[in-house]
Amino acid sequence: MVLDDLGTSLRSSLDKLQGKTRLDEDDVEEIVKEIQRSLLSADVDVSLVMELSDSIETRALEEEPPGGTTARDHVLKIVYEEMVALVGDSTALPLEPQTILLAGLQGSGKTTSAAKMAWWFSTKGLRPAVIQTDTFRPGAYDQAEQMADRAEVDFYGDPDADDPVEIAREGMEATADADVRIVDTAGRHALEDDLIAEIEEIDEAVDPDRSLLVLDAAIGQGAKEQARQFEESIGIDGVVITKLDGTAKGGGALTAVNETGSSIAFLGSGETVQDIERFEPSGFISRLLGMGDLKQLSERVERAMQEAGEEDDDWDPEDMLQGEFTLKDMKRQMDAMNRMGPLDQVMDMIPGMGGGMMDQLPDDAMDVTQDRMRKFERIMDSMTEEELENPRVVGQERTRRIARGSGTDEETVQQLLEQHSMMERTIQQFQGMGEGDMQRMMKKMGGGGGGLGDMMGGGKGPF
Numbered sequence: 001m002v003l004d005d006l007g008t009s010l011r012s013s014l015d016k017l018q019g020k021t022r023l024d025e026d027d028v029e030e031i032v033k034e035i036q037r038s039l040l041s042a043d044v045d046v047s048l049v050m051e052l053s054d055s056i057e058t059r060a061l062e063e064e065p066p067g068g069t070t071a072r073d074h075v076l077k078i079v080y081e082e083m084v085a086l087v088g089d090s091t092a093l094p095l096e097p098q099t100i101l102l103a104g105l106q107g108s109g110k111t112t113s114a115a116k117m118a119w120w121f122s123t124k125g126l127r128p129a130v131i132q133t134d135t136f137r138p139g140a141y142d143q144a145e146q147m148a149d150r151a152e153v154d155f156y157g158d159p160d161a162d163d164p165v166e167i168a169r170e171g172m173e174a175t176a177d178a179d180v181r182i183v184d185t186a187g188r189h190a191l192e193d194d195l196i197a198e199i200e201e202i203d204e205a206v207d208p209d210r211s212l213l214v215l216d217a218a219i220g221q222g223a224k225e226q227a228r229q230f231e232e233s234i235g236i237d238g239v240v241i242t243k244l245d246g247t248a249k250g251g252g253a254l255t256a257v258n259e260t261g262s263s264i265a266f267l268g269s270g271e272t273v274q275d276i277e278r279f280e281p282s283g284f285i286s287r288l289l290g291m292g293d294l295k296q297l298s299e300r301v302e303r304a305m306q307e308a309g310e311e312d313d314d315w316d317p318e319d320m321l322q323g324e325f326t327l328k329d330m331k332r333q334m335d336a337m338n339r340m341g342p343l344d345q346v347m348d349m350i351p352g353m354g355g356g357m358m359d360q361l362p363d364d365a366m367d368v369t370q371d372r373m374r375k376f377e378r379i380m381d382s383m384t385e386e387e388l389e390n391p392r393v394v395g396q397e398r399t400r401r402i403a404r405g406s407g408t409d410e411e412t413v414q415q416l417l418e419q420h421s422m423m424e425r426t427i428q429q430f431q432g433m434g435e436g437d438m439q440r441m442m443k444k445m446g447g448g449g450g451g452l453g454d455m456m457g458g459g460k461g462p463f
């Protein structure tokens with residue numbers, strides 16, 4: 001993930017301030033050095049690193065912490081504010097009808113991002129369309145069409161035409177019904193003059209509301225020059241960072257954001273159309289600093305719950321908070337969890353659980369959890385309807401039968417039943433609460449006591 005290393009090292013130097021009420025120059029110097037080291041090793045441009053660390057240093061030494069604030073919280077707040085300002089302190093893309101032009105070098109991920117963004121807008125109730133103008137790369141048309149199909153969004157392209165400007169113009173007419181039009185353009189190996197001339201013409205033809213620069217997270221120092229050129233030719237309003245699922249550090253993208261005076265718009269982290277997140281500066285930096293990101297988490301939970309419910313017409317998550325919590329409900333919750341994405345990503349969004357906690361778990365801890373979830377699923381598949389509805393009927397004999405039928409052992413069946421009663425107790429506590437208060441629910445999840453947090457190994461459950 002971008003600047004992962006920065007998050008980890010910052011947290012450890014901030015932790016050294018624990019208990020202190022006053023900061024001395026040595027403390028500040030140490031933290032600033034840590035920040036510089038991490039940013040530079042993440043490929044952020046040197047002058048930008050100096051600028052950022054200077055302002056953190058000055059503020060940490062000059063600003064008086066408000067009464068009652070510890071030295072650690074004071075520095076954390078300053079680092080947070082400066083980092084948010086660095087990545088762009090507003091959300092680059094409003095949720096409204098608009099035309100978006102995508103620019104970037106070959107292979108940066110424009111075509112994939114066009115479909116992903118279209119999918120994202122469609123989940124927000126807008127009608128998107130992708131317009132493919134890449135006549136340069138053979139196969140670009142088919143790839144774009146297939147991805148738009150997977151995203152279930154409108155698509156326009158013309159495999160027989162060879163003038164991208166003409167395709168763009170016709171595409172705008174053909175997609176007049178769409179709310180959000182995303183115009184994909186051709187990339188080249190490097191910033192050649194003809195690429196710039198072509199994108200300027202497309203820019204003129206479609207007159208976009210926003211132009212976004214698509215950057216591979218692996219790009220290093222080259223980002224600055226690229227950003228400058230695109231900024232000069234078409235004006236850049238935001239950056240889409242792709243391939244964050246790889247090992248890249250993403251520092252170059254931050255440099256591009258700074259160079260264009262824009263913000264990060266989207267983060268791409270995989271090859272399927274759903275692997276995208278709208279960038280929210282405060283949430284992102286909170287996550288980086290180990291403060292959690294409740295907003296993203298609640299979006300994911302909501303989506304996963306919806307998807308799990310779509311396949312099961314009789315199920316309404318609200319019911320769970322009213323009546324009994326059966327093993328069937330638990331199974332649905334597990335399904336929903338599986339849909340939320342890799343557990344370590346989800347964990348990072350939970351306050352108090354993310355931010356480095358994962359680093360401290362043994363490497364195979366998550367595998368054990370996933371493995372356990374799969375076993376639980378098999379066990380539930382071997383249970384009768386009656387047992388699923390009322391697990392209390394499962395005595396020793398039935399436990400033996402279920403263990404045999406599911407190819408697991410009696411101990412695991414027992415653990416499942418214990419897990420269920422723990423979750424049932426937690427759900428019963430929720431039943432007394434007001435309407436879906438995510439914040440409190442998440443606290444529960446993170447704090448142990450039988451909720452989803454336990455299922456992920458966060459509490460004292462059987463994992």
Ligand SMILES: Nc1nc2c(ncn2[C@@H]2O[C@H](COP(=O)(O)OP(=O)(O)OP(=O)(O)O)[C@@H](O)[C@H]2O)c(=O)[nH]1
Binds near residue numbers: 112271
């Ligand atoms: N792992 C991963 N792969 C990605 C991501 N985004 C794009 N890719 C892959 O990167 C490759 C290039 O992506 P494209 O979307 O074709 O890139 P492009 O910028 O349209 O390329 P040109 O049309 O040649 O300019 C493809 O194999 C994509 O599947 C991502 O977020 N994660």
